[in-house]
Amino acid sequence: QKNLMLFSGRAHPELAEQVAKELDVQVTPQTARDFANGEIFVRFEESVRGSDAFVLQSHPFPLNQWVMEQLIMIDALKRGSAKRITAVLPFYPYARQDKKHRGREPISARLIADLLKTAGADRIITVDLHTDQIQGFFDGPVDHMHAQGQLAEYIRDRYGVENIAVVSPDSGRVRVAEKWADTLGGAPLAFIHKTRDPLVPNQVKSNRVVGEVEGRTCILIDDMIDTGGTIAGAVKILKEAGAGDVVIAATHGVLSHPASERLAACGAEEVIVTNTLPIDDEKRFPTLTVLSIAPLLARTIQEVFENGSVTSLFNGSA
Amino acid sequence: QKNLMLFSGRAHPELAEQVAKELDVQVTPQTARDFANGEIFVRFEESVRGSDAFVLQSHPFPLNQWVMEQLIMIDALKRGSAKRITAVLPFYPYARQDKKHRGREPISARLIADLLKTAGADRIITVDLHTDQIQGFFDGPVDHMHAQGQLAEYIRDRYGVENIAVVSPDSGRVRVAEKWADTLGGAPLAFIHKTRDPLVPNQVKSNRVVGEVEGRTCILIDDMIDTGGTIAGAVKILKEAGAGDVVIAATHGVLSHPASERLAACGAEEVIVTNTLPIDDEKRFPTLTVLSIAPLLARTIQEVFENGSVTSLFNGSA
Numbered sequence: 342q343k344n345l346m347l348f349s350g351r352a353h354p355e356l357a358e359q360v361a362k363e364l365d366v367q368v369t370p371q372t373a374r375d376f377a378n379g380e381i382f383v384r385f386e387e388s389v390r391g392s393d394a395f396v397l398q399s400h401p402f403p404l405n406q407w408v409m410e411q412l413i414m415i416d417a418l419k420r421g422s423a424k425r426i427t428a429v430l431p432f433y434p435y436a437r438q439d440k441k442h443r444g445r446e447p448i449s450a451r452l453i454a455d456l457l458k459t460a461g462a463d464r465i466i467t468v469d470l471h472t473d474q475i476q477g478f479f480d481g482p483v484d485h486m487h488a489q490g491q492l493a494e495y496i497r498d499r500y501g502v503e504n505i506a507v508v509s510p511d512s513g514r515v516r517v518a519e520k521w522a523d524t525l526g527g528a529p530l531a532f533i534h535k536t537r538d539p540l541v542p543n544q545v546k547s548n549r550v551v552g553e554v555e556g557r558t559c560i561l562i563d564d565m566i567d568t569g570g571t572i573a574g575a576v577k578i579l580k581e582a583g584a585g586d587v588v589i590a591a592t593h594g595v596l597s598h599p600a601s602e603r604l605a606a607c608g609a610e611e612v613i614v615t616n617t618l619p620i621d622d623e624k625r626f627p628t629l630t631v632l633s634i635a636p637l638l639a640r641t642i643q644e645v646f647e648n649g650s651v652t653s654l655f656n657g658s659a
Numbered sequence: 660q661k662n663l664m665l666f667s668g669r670a671h672p673e674l675a676e677q678v679a680k681e682l683d684v685q686v687t688p689q690t691a692r693d694f695a696n697g698e699i700f701v702r703f704e705e706s707v708r709g710s711d712a713f714v715l716q717s718h719p720f721p722l723n724q725w726v727m728e729q730l731i732m733i734d735a736l737k738r739g740s741a742k743r744i745t746a747v748l749p750f751y752p753y754a755r756q757d758k759k760h761r762g763r764e765p766i767s768a769r770l771i772a773d774l775l776k777t778a779g780a781d782r783i784i785t786v787d788l789h790t791d792q793i794q795g796f797f798d799g800p801v802d803h804m805h806a807q808g809q810l811a812e813y814i815r816d817r818y819g820v821e822n823i824a825v826v827s828p829d830s831g832r833v834r835v836a837e838k839w840a841d842t843l844g845g846a847p848l849a850f851i852h853k854t855r856d857p858l859v860p861n862q863v864k865s866n867r868v869v870g871e872v873e874g875r876t877c878i879l880i881d882d883m884i885d886t887g888g889t890i891a892g893a894v895k896i897l898k899e900a901g902a903g904d905v906v907i908a909a910t911h912g913v914l915s916h917p918a919s920e921r922l923a924a925c926g927a928e929e930v931i932v933t934n935t936l937p938i939d940d941e942k943r944f945p946t947l948t949v950l951s952i953a954p955l956l957a958r959t960i961q962e963v964f965e966n967g968s969v970t971s972l973f974n975g976s977a
């Protein structure tokens with residue numbers, strides 16, 4: 342008899358509680374604390390023997406801390422004879438370091454996959470990887486889920502599909518924007534043709550709009566909003582190009598300083614993200630909407646547990 | 660032609676400079692920084708192809724950050740075609756979690772070894788492991804060096820070997836104390852018979868002294884001083900038992916708060932540690948002496964580089 346057990350790191354307990362509620366299970370009680378020198382101690386309060394273990398950890402700042410905590414939890418599960426261990430990473434750490442941009446660089450996204458495997462993870466559940474190729478970094482099954490269905494449904498309900506345009510903030514996301522456009526009733530596509538200095542990330546020089554946005558409600562989409570420079574710049578360019586309302590939708594609200602200030606002031610009608618990362622009160626602002634990713638995670642966990650196919654969820658909405 | 664290259668994480672640049680000076684090499688220039696969300700970026704400024712690479716990282720608080728940085732550096736070296744990669748860890752992280760003390764616990768010291776191997780480390784150089792068994796956790800050669808020779812020499816010069824006693828702060832270190840006693844001219848041995856609650860680490864109830872200490876200069880030895888509770892308590896017990904001066908000697912000065920206050924006030928004549936960990940100015944106090952571990956690390960690196968035997972250093976002094 343297999344036994345679904347849900348474990349949670351300390352990065353985002355609220356999300357774990359939401360997932361537990363959806364699954365109608367309890368987050369397994371544990372002791373987790375930091376020793377004086379910063380070493381993490383974890384111990385589970387219940388036997389994990391034979392369990393189908395799902396280890397949920399979110400990866401906000403200080404991210405390396407949460408990576409190590411998840412690895413340590415997985416190690417403890419392995420040694421505690423869990424039957425199968427699935428690492429659940431709603432936001433995959435180091436996803437932007439998925440290739441060498443120049444020589445003598447790490448590929449940290451691959452390193453993360455290898456570290457999870459080494460600690461004892463048999464499979465991974467994650468949401469909206471920065472690039473799809475990261476799935477191939479892990480030596481085992483990866484359930485790569487998408488928040489687009491949920492975000493798009495919210496937008497459809499609120500803004501309709503008439504007179505909208507789907508806008509990619511750069512040339513790299515046009516393919517994703519295309520999928521959005523399909524979901525939103527074949528809306529027209531646009532993207533911002535921008536230049537970025539590879540030596541100064543988090544800093545972007547945005548330029549002109551390619552595509553038709555004038556008078557349209559623009560749905561500006563991205564996988565994550567970090568410091569918000571790109572996306573706030575894109576709103577400005579869209580407005581200058583005569584766009585109507587601009588609505589921002591992204592899966593991951595990293596919201597590093599000064600993202601919240603930038604987004605609140607950028608002129609966007611609404612900024613929609615999910616809670617793959619915790620969003621503290623002081624990061625919130627009036628036009629921010631946070632949708633819960635818990636239903637998607639819970640359904641994926643349930644289907645993995647039942648050895649069911651997760652394909653139906655890939656493009657699915659609630 | 661093999662090429663020794665020294666790399667340094669950001670945890671303890673001073674130690675790296677000392678080691679580089681001893682080896683008469685330069686620390687390889689690199690870019691290392693934290694992105695806004697806490698992800699670490701590392702890039703080396705020189706080709707590492709074919710090099711015999713030594714990656715020095717110290718592990719003070721916030722230790723998990725430095726673990727990840729060293730792993731990322733090793734990953735970058737592996738992908739940059741370094742010929743051999745040696746991880747140099749003067750203070751081995753998570754060494755105290757070297758076994759399951761109860762069920763459902765991780766063995767984080769083993770996890771660290773596996774993570775280093777997975778990232779690409781071929782071998783490890785480390786100093787005074789909390790337990791010797793940790794050598795067996797790494798799947799490859801481990802050069803396990805000891806600071807005892809250097810510490811004992813300092814003590815011999817300063818306090819002589821007449822009328823001293825070597826004291827272990829607990830029953831677990833008696834064996835190590837025995838080696839010290841040999842080094843210090845066959846000094847008598849003592850230890851503190853103490854009780855500790857396994858659920859409340861960093862907290863110790865010390866009891867009575869076993870062995871002859873009355874009127875003697877007591878050399879109280881340990882591998883590390885973390886919050887200093889154990890060792891400060893031991894000084895008190897020794898004084899109550901009629902000891903003369905108490906001199907504390909330990910390899911690793913973790914010195915988590917409130918160690919410095921405790922040690923400064925505990926009545927010890929002198930506290931001697933090495934700089935396997937950085938010791939900031941605000942942690943220093945008048946009776947603290949910090950010896951540099953750089954000569955030992957440099958000699959070990961040199962001998963590994965030359966494929967020489969390191970045995971001569973094991974018990975050796977400078």
Ligand SMILES: Nc1ncnc2c1ncn2[C@@H]1O[C@H](COP(=O)(O)O)[C@@H](O)[C@H]1O
Pocket residue numbers: 437438442471539542543567694695696697698700
């Ligand atoms: N955590 C991070 N924050 C900001 N930029 C990053 C981060 N990690 C990697 N990068 C940089 O982001 C760029 C890749 O982003 P992208 O072109 O969107 O895939 C590269 O220049 C990376 O060095």
Ligand SMILES: Nc1ncnc2c1ncn2[C@@H]1O[C@H](COP(=O)(O)O)[C@@H](O)[C@H]1O
Pocket residue numbers: 376377378379380382753755756760789857860861885
């Ligand atoms: N970083 C740490 N700080 C304090 N205590 C720790 C740390 N890591 C592990 N421990 C605990 O220290 C004890 C083992 O220490 P020892 O008996 O000296 O080997 C165990 O109870 C561990 O849970």
